[in-house]
Amino acid sequence: MAFFTLKLSIFFLVLPVVQGKASCDYDATAEKYLLEDLNLYRMSLNLPNFTENNNAACLANNIASQLKNETCKNAFHYSSTIGTKPNVTEYDKLMDGCDIKENHTVQGVILPVCVPRLDPFLVLSNYTTPQYAKYLKNSNYTGIGIGSEDNWMVVVLSTNTSTGNFSGAASLIANVHMATAEKYLLEDLNLYRMSLNLSNFTENNNAACLANNIASQLKNETCKNAFHFSSTPGTKPNVIEYDKLLDGYDIK
Ligand SMILES: *[C@@H]1O[C@H](CO)[C@@H](O)[C@H](O)[C@H]1NC(C)=O
Ligand SMILES: *[C@@H]1O[C@H](CO)[C@@H](O)[C@H](O)[C@H]1NC(C)=O
Ligand SMILES: *[C@@H]1O[C@H](CO)[C@@H](O)[C@H](O)[C@H]1NC(C)=O
Ligand SMILES: *[C@@H]1O[C@H](CO)[C@@H](O)[C@H](O)[C@H]1NC(C)=O
Ligand SMILES: *[C@@H]1O[C@H](CO)[C@@H](O)[C@H](O)[C@H]1NC(C)=O
Ligand SMILES: *[C@@H]1O[C@H](CO)[C@@H](O)[C@H](O)[C@H]1NC(C)=O
Ligand SMILES: *[C@@H]1O[C@H](CO)[C@@H](O)[C@H](O)[C@H]1NC(C)=O
Ligand SMILES: *[C@@H]1O[C@H](CO)[C@@H](O)[C@H](O)[C@H]1NC(C)=O
Ligand SMILES: *[C@@H]1O[C@H](CO)[C@@H](O)[C@H](O)[C@H]1NC(C)=O
Ligand SMILES: *[C@@H]1O[C@H](CO)[C@@H](O)[C@H](O)[C@H]1NC(C)=O
Numbered sequence: 001m002a003f004f005t006l007k008l009s010i011f012f013l014v015l016p017v018v019q020g021k022a023s024c025d026y027d028a029t030a031e032k033y034l035l036e037d038l039n040l041y042r043m044s045l046n047l048p049n050f051t052e053n054n055n056a057a058c059l060a061n062n063i064a065s066q067l068k069n070e071t072c073k074n075a076f077h078y079s080s081t082i083g084t085k086p087n088v089t090e091y092d093k094l095m096d097g098c099d100i101k102e103n104h105t106v107q108g109v110i111l112p113v114c115v116p117r118l119d120p121f122l123v124l125s126n127y128t129t130p131q132y133a134k135y136l137k138n139s140n141y142t143g144i145g146i147g148s149e150d151n152w153m154v155v156v157l158s159t160n161t162s163t164g165n166f167s168g169a170a171s172l173i174a175n176v177h178m179a180t181a182e183k184y185l186l187e188d189l190n191l192y193r194m195s196l197n198l199s200n201f202t203e204n205n206n207a208a209c210l211a212n213n214i215a216s217q218l219k220n221e222t223c224k225n226a227f228h229f230s231s232t233p234g235t236k237p238n239v240i241e242y243d244k245l246l247d248g249y250d251i252k
């Protein structure tokens with residue numbers, strides 16, 4: 001009960017920030033606060049915080065976008081517990097897309113909830129129902145990945161053992177490097193801006209989502225003509241289904 005009082009006071013602060021934004025940065029905010037709240041919940045149980053697991057987050061995002069056209073009626077039907085796969089179309093492909101090997105997922109759990117506009121209080125209430133809370137309370141789960149799309153929030157909990165850490169083969173390392181590569185590029189570009197007496201770039205979540213989509217649309221292309229795919233003010237990039245990529249993120 002103390003947990004819920006604590007949450008409520010946090011959400012009164014969070015809600016005004018969250019409402020009325022485009023879906024992409026709205027989602028990122030909702031995910032961020034859910035992570036914080038789930039960790040406060042873990043603290044209240046004297047359990048260590050969840051650590052973020054990039055592979056699990058990739059899978060959570062893929063599942064959320066697979067679910068986005070489903071109604072909220074049967075959200076529990078799409079969960080999966082130890083040793084089972086979620087009832088999601090093309091689940092194996094979704095795992096592949098995140099470089100996850102199935103043997104590393106057996107102990108993991110996938111917990112989707114569906115709440116209109118991802119109202120943070122209702123999302124958290126759903127995660128603290130006994131059906132899901134029993135996994136949050138289990139010290140075997142040490143890692144977390146969170147993804148969302150439209151009304152769907154997906155939490156993937158991972159263990160720190162090889163049967164549940166959602167790792168892949170060598171390609172996992174590529175993923176980790178990628179996040180690191182992005183981080184250093186941002187830092188370097190900002191140092192470049194500073195050297196020109198220009199203000200730092202601030203991060204734009206909508207733009208980041210679009211950048212990720214374009215990168216995955218381009219991944220099969222050779223490096224030869226990278227400049228061909230750029231776009232400047234008033235032009236669109238030469239990328240297949242560019243308009244769909246935009247629509248997916250409520251960008252005009
Ligand atoms: C655990 O997470 C909570 C919520 O984000 C944070 O306040 C706390 O500092 C974290 N504890 C540790 C040890 O990182
Ligand atoms: C969801 O519906 C939209 C519009 O009908 C469609 O373009 C999209 O492919 C659907 N997505 C999935 C994952 O079914
Ligand atoms: C899987 O989901 C579909 C709807 O997408 C539903 O009709 C079917 O009953 C579900 N199967 C199981 C085993 O839950
Ligand atoms: C996955 O686990 C099964 C059963 O333990 C084993 O037979 C199989 O070889 C494993 N696959 C890989 C790719 O490690
Ligand atoms: C979550 O909450 C919403 C609204 O309160 C409800 O419609 C839905 O059935 C609940 N369950 C899940 C698993 O999302
Ligand atoms: C944690 O994992 C171990 C080894 O798989 C298992 O024996 C134990 O029952 C699990 N603990 C809980 C609380 O699920
Ligand atoms: C895995 O997590 C358990 C429970 O939090 C912890 O006791 C153990 O030291 C961890 N093992 C590794 C290899 O991180
Ligand atoms: C998962 O476990 C395997 C085997 O213990 C290890 O090689 C790999 O680094 C782990 N991956 C993560 C993300 O913890
Ligand atoms: C701008 O970015 C650089 C590189 O990340 C950082 O060192 C610097 O503190 C930033 N300046 C401001 C005003 O945030
Ligand atoms: C940046 O501003 C500093 C202080 O105003 C000045 O000395 C320096 O020449 C400027 N550098 C550039 C590249 O404009």
Ligand SMILES: *[C@@H]1O[C@H](CO)[C@@H](O)[C@H](O)[C@H]1NC(C)=O
Nearest residue numbers: 215216217218219220221240
């Ligand atoms: C890239 O190639 C893989 C394997 O051939 C294929 O499954 C995937 O759909 C391709 N992706 C794009 C964006 O063309």
